[in-house]
Amino acid sequence: QVQLVESGGGLVKPGGSLRLSCAASGFTFSDYYMSWIRQAPGKGLEWVSYISSSGSTIYYADSVKGRFTISRDNAKNSLYLQMNSLRAEDTAVYYCAREVSEWEPTGAFDYWGQGTLVTVSS
Amino acid sequence: QSALTQPASVSGSPGQSITISCTGTSSDVGGYNYVSWYQQHPGKAPKLMIYDVSNRPSGVSNRFSGSKSGNTASLTISGLQAEDEADYYCSSYTSSSTPYVFGTGTKVTVL
Numbered sequence: 001q002v003q004l005v006e007s008g009g010g011l012v013k014p015g016g017s018l019r020l021s022c023a024a025s026g027f028t029f030s031d032y033y034m035s036w037i038r039q040a041p042g043k044g045l046e047w048v049s050y051i052s053s054s055g056s057t058i059y060y061a062d063s064v065k066g067r068f069t070i071s072r073d074n075a076k077n078s079l080y081l082q083m084n085s086l087r088a089e090d091t092a093v094y095y096c097a098r099e100v101s102e103w104e105p106t107g108a109f110d111y112w113g114q115g116t117l118v119t120v121s122s
Numbered sequence: 123q124s125a126l127t128q129p130a131s132v133s134g135s136p137g138q139s140i141t142i143s144c145t146g147t148s149s150d151v152g153g154y155n156y157v158s159w160y161q162q163h164p165g166k167a168p169k170l171m172i173y174d175v176s177n178r179p180s181g182v183s184n185r186f187s188g189s190k191s192g193n194t195a196s197l198t199i200s201g202l203q204a205e206d207e208a209d210y211y212c213s214s215y216t217s218s219s220t221p222y223v224f225g226t227g228t229k230v231t232v233l
Binding site for chain 2: 035044045046047050059060061062095100105106107108109110112113114115
């Protein structure tokens, strides 16, 4: 069965860095676009970034552009999010999610991880 | 890119039908047939309920249906059940520099 397991969250000071990981299993990871989506405490969902199956196409939300870097290692079935220059407003549960379609990104995510909490506070 | 607009809350009695709206612009909802809907129970990850405006993933009850007219998409839940009480979010592909946008979210209460 498809599984996505995030790790790497925690408490970090403003200006600090954190690297999130998402371990995928139960499907051919290298065939799918993947995204990171976050949810601040008590707030709605916010799409953060996506990466194509090969890693050649990447997009970011304006709120994280220049500070976050998405990457993947298809040999390790893993997705990553390097977060630098963290701000209080980056505090959220971060989910990795798989696109429904293998062929094109449409923003429909059929599998989600359980999420990892990132707290940015001094 | 601004979030898509959803009503903050919608309620209904068991067995009734309710509809949640999701309003965007011609650059997102109105311009593409890539609208999705998610259900989220407290403390849980979102679950895909509808994609590409009206398609249901395998395993999702046929009580859930989606549609779109102009710049507004809708999710209808028929035969409302207690387990449908949750937060619901729409999302859409967009032509902006940020390719995806979520809605503001709607809390569904079963009376």
